[in-house]
Amino acid sequence: MSDSLEPRREIQSALHAVSTRFDAHDAARLRAKVEQRLDRSRRVRQRGLLVTGAACMTIFAWLGAQVNGTPPRHRVVNPVTEPTIAAEARALPDGSRVIPLLPGTEVRSHVERAGEVHLELVRGHARFEVRPSTTRPFQVSAGRITVQVVGTVFEVRRDTDGGRVSVEEGVVVVDHEGRSLRVSAGEVFDSREPAAERSPVGIDERQPPHPEREHAEQRGRSADALWQSVDVARREGKPREAEMALRTLVRDHRKDPRRAMAEFTLGRVLLDDLGQYVEAADAFVRARRASTSKALAEDALAREVEARARAGQSMEARALAERFVREFPQSSRLASVRARGGLEP
Amino acid sequence: MTARYAEVPSVVFMELEDGGRAPDERTAGQSATLDEAFREHGPYLVKLGVRLLGDVQDAEDLLQDVFVRAARTRSALRDREALRPWLRRIAVRLAWRKLRRRRLQRLFGAREPIDYGQVPAEGVTADERALIADIYRALDTVPAALRVAWLLRYAEGEPLEVVAEACGCSLATVKRRIREAQVALDRRLGP
Numbered sequence: 001m002s003d004s005l006e007p008r009r010e011i012q013s014a015l016h017a018v019s020t021r022f023d024a025h026d027a028a029r030l031r032a033k034v035e036q037r038l039d040r041s042r043r044v045r046q047r048g049l050l051v052t053g054a055a056c057m058t059i060f061a062w063l064g065a066q067v068n069g070t071p072p073r074h075r076v077v078n079p080v081t082e083p084t085i086a087a088e089a090r091a092l093p094d095g096s097r098v099i100p101l102l103p104g105t106e107v108r109s110h111v112e113r114a115g116e117v118h119l120e121l122v123r124g125h126a127r128f129e130v131r132p133s134t135t136r137p138f139q140v141s142a143g144r145i146t147v148q149v150v151g152t153v154f155e156v157r158r159d160t161d162g163g164r165v166s167v168e169e170g171v172v173v174v175d176h177e178g179r180s181l182r183v184s185a186g187e188v189f190d191s192r193e194p195a196a197e198r199s200p201v202g203i204d205e206r207q208p209p210h211p212e213r214e215h216a217e218q219r220g221r222s223a224d225a226l227w228q229s230v231d232v233a234r235r236e237g238k239p240r241e242a243e244m245a246l247r248t249l250v251r252d253h254r255k256d257p258r259r260a261m262a263e264f265t266l267g268r269v270l271l272d273d274l275g276q277y278v279e280a281a282d283a284f285v286r287a288r289r290a291s292t293s294k295a296l297a298e299d300a301l302a303r304e305v306e307a308r309a310r311a312g313q314s315m316e317a318r319a320l321a322e323r324f325v326r327e328f329p330q331s332s333r334l335a336s337v338r339a340r341g342g343l344e345p
Numbered sequence: 346m347t348a349r350y351a352e353v354p355s356v357v358f359m360e361l362e363d364g365g366r367a368p369d370e371r372t373a374g375q376s377a378t379l380d381e382a383f384r385e386h387g388p389y390l391v392k393l394g395v396r397l398l399g400d401v402q403d404a405e406d407l408l409q410d411v412f413v414r415a416a417r418t419r420s421a422l423r424d425r426e427a428l429r430p431w432l433r434r435i436a437v438r439l440a441w442r443k444l445r446r447r448r449l450q451r452l453f454g455a456r457e458p459i460d461y462g463q464v465p466a467e468g469v470t471a472d473e474r475a476l477i478a479d480i481y482r483a484l485d486t487v488p489a490a491l492r493v494a495w496l497l498r499y500a501e502g503e504p505l506e507v508v509a510e511a512c513g514c515s516l517a518t519v520k521r522r523i524r525e526a527q528v529a530l531d532r533r534l535g536p
Contacts, residue, residue, distance in 0.1 A: 005527045007499055011480060011534070014473045015500035017466040020395045020404065022388040030405060031383050034412045041417070 092117060095131040096138065100124060101155065101285055103319045125157040125316075132170075145191055146175040152185075155282065162191035166282055169251075186247050188279065223253045230265065239273035250286070263287035264300055271303065277311035298324075302333045309340045318342045379416060386432050393433065396500040397440040397493060399481040400459050407443065411435045430510065437493055437511045444489035451485075458485075483533035487526050494519050495526035 006012075089099040094117065098107055105124025111117060119128075121142040130138050132151025140147040142156050142163040152170025157163060165174055166188040174181045174189045183189045221229075226249045233242035246266040250259055267283030270276040284304035291297045301324050308317035321341020325334065338344050390411055394404030414435050450456035461478035469477070484492045490512070497508040498519075509519040 005524055005531075007527060007530065010473075010476065012499050014466070014469065014476045015396070015480065015496070016502065017469045017473065018396050018399075018464055018477060018500060019392050019467055020401055020465040022391045026391075026405075027383055027387050030387070030408055031380070034379075034383075034409050034416070037409065037413050038416055041413070 094133065094136060094138075097129040099127040099129070101127055102316055103323075121156050121158045121163075123158055125155065127153070127155045129153045130170075143191075144176060145189075148173040148175070154183075157278075164191065164278070165189040166279075168286070185251055221248070223249060223256045223258065226253070227258070227262075234269070239269050242269050243274065260287050260290035260292070260296055263290055264296060264303075267300070267303055267307070271307050271310070277307045278313075281307035281311060281313075298328050298331055298333070301327070302331070302337050305337050305341050309342070314342055379412065382415070382428060382432070383412065386429055389429065390432060390436050393436055393501065394440065395465060397437070397496050398443060399461050399464050399484070401463075401465060403443060403447075407436060407439055410439050414439070430507075433511050434513065437497070438513070441489050441493050444492060448485075448489070479534060480530070483530050484526075486533065487529045491522045491526035491529070494522040495530075498523050 089097055091097050092112060096117065098119065100107070102125040105126050106122040107124075107126055108120040108122050109118075110120060112119075116137050118137075118139045118141070121140060128140060128149070130149045130151055130153070138149040140149070140156055142158040142165075145156070145163045145165065147154070147156060147165055149170075149172050152172055153168040154170075154172055155166045155168070157166075165172065165183055167183050167185050169185050171182060171184045174183055176189070176191055181189060226245045229245040230242050230249070233239070233245060243266065246262050246269065249256070249262040250266065253259065253262075256262070263283050264287035267280045267287060270283060271280035274280075281304050284300040284307060287300040288297050288304070291300065301320065305317050305320045305324060308314075308320060318341045321337050321343050324331070324337045324341070325343070328334070331337070387408060390408050391404050394407040395401055398404055398407065411432055415432060447456060451458065459481075461481040462474065464474075464477050464481060466474060466477055484496070487495070494508055494512055497503045497511055498505065503511070505516060505519055505523075508523075509516045512519060512522075514522075
């Protein structure tokens with residue numbers, strides 16, 4: 001094969017002379033450079049793989065969080081198959097909160113959407129902090145008890161033989177055995193009490209006969225004046241008066257820095273002077289929640305163990321004692337708490 | 346249409362990158378390590394680079410690029426006969442890219458013109474050296490693909506079939522490129 005057009009002979013001959021020397025030294029030098037470049041590219045490739053891997057993991061984690069963490073806008077729950085709320089506090093779509101107070105507490109969600117909430121306390125003891133709303137029905141059922149709420153803070157406890165509703169703020173309507181009972185702040189409804197002995201508003205019989213009236217008398221007093229009343233009443237051996245003053249304190253002075261101490265003192269009065277063990281335990285729970293002091297929280301938990309044990313709630317007492325051992329292993333109260341909680345052999 | 350260089354090594358390939366030998370039963374004296382390939386084909390590739398690019402430094406860079414590229418494919422030609430054509434195809438492709446980049450750099454003033462009076466040539470007179478410089482200056486005005494084909498044919502003295510394979514194009518395309526390059530050079534250097 002030949003070309004029809006070729007360069008002049010002297011051009012071809014000059015080009016053939018173009019060359020360069022390439023000795024062993026040149027070969028070694030260039031070979032080393034090639035090795036360096038290969039090493040560098042290997043490192044860059046490894047770094048690129050690491051960065052790509054990290055980026056992929058970040059993206060997948062973010063996507064996972066998006067998929068799992070997005071609250072449903074409108075959720076109607078199957079009462080049989082829907083998992084339950086338990087173990088830790090949970091916020092509802094309308095801003096309300098459910099806080100389990102005992103280990104093993106189980107709250108089943110039947111309807112849970114912005115316009116309607118229906119929960120069922122299957123077992124245990126839970127606190128419900130309901131955001132006020134005049135249009136949205138908020139309902140909690142516990143066995144034969146149904147609690148209708150507008151906006152309040154209350155606790156519901158379910159036992160094998162009935163249930164108990166204690167209201168901390170606002171008012172709830174308790175439906176029980178075809179009767180509707182209004183339970184206000186500071187009052188307790190206990191289904192285990194005989195209906196005939198129950199007050200018209202379903203207040204625990206151990207409450208004073210006219211707590212609202214007494215509370216009305218205390219209303220408007222300063223926190224200092226109420227504390228003074230508490231001290232005087234306790235000194236004079238009038239635990240019921242001390243209790244009323246303390247209840248007014250925690251009800252009307254919620255932002256008072258001594259609120260946790262007031263709840264704790266209320267628990268002590270109920271436990272030591274009035275023998276209202278369950279009420280006392282609830283007061284110690286509130287004291288723990290309001291407390292910013294570790295020492296007070298420790299004392300409140302220890303006294304709560306005692307209150308539960310004396311109320312015959314041995315399971316709860318044991319669970320709380322175990323918690324105490326975990327949280328305060330160096331406490332001087334450890335031995336007594338273990339004994340009261342049934343942890344000692 | 347002939348295959349492009351990157352598709353070529355249908356034969357062998359073993360750990361050129363690590364510079365190690367392939368297992369004895371596979372090699373039996375047929376495979377090449379990076380060291381051997383460097384020793385055997387380095388001088389040829391540098392000479393090819395100088396002829397295509399007209400500059401020793403660029404030729405040495407080209408040689409490194411060729412072996413880095415070859416090593417990254419993580420294979421080694423079992424058939425030693427096929428190694429040189431494959432390396433040549435890589436070299437031609439990379440030289441073509443270098444020439445295009447060089448032209449762009451010159452266009453934007455990012456590179457000084459090459460002193461073609463320094464093109465290494467053995468046993469040439471001053472007139473011949475001047476002629477070589479003229480040839481490369483004229484080649485700078487020719488598109489890279491035409492320049493590479495023309496140089497492979499007349500500086501390397503390769504048959505048209507080899508030029509076509511090295512350039513990764515058809516025989517007809519190679520002929521056309523060489524003819525166009527020749528016409529352009531005749532205009533600059535005289536027939």
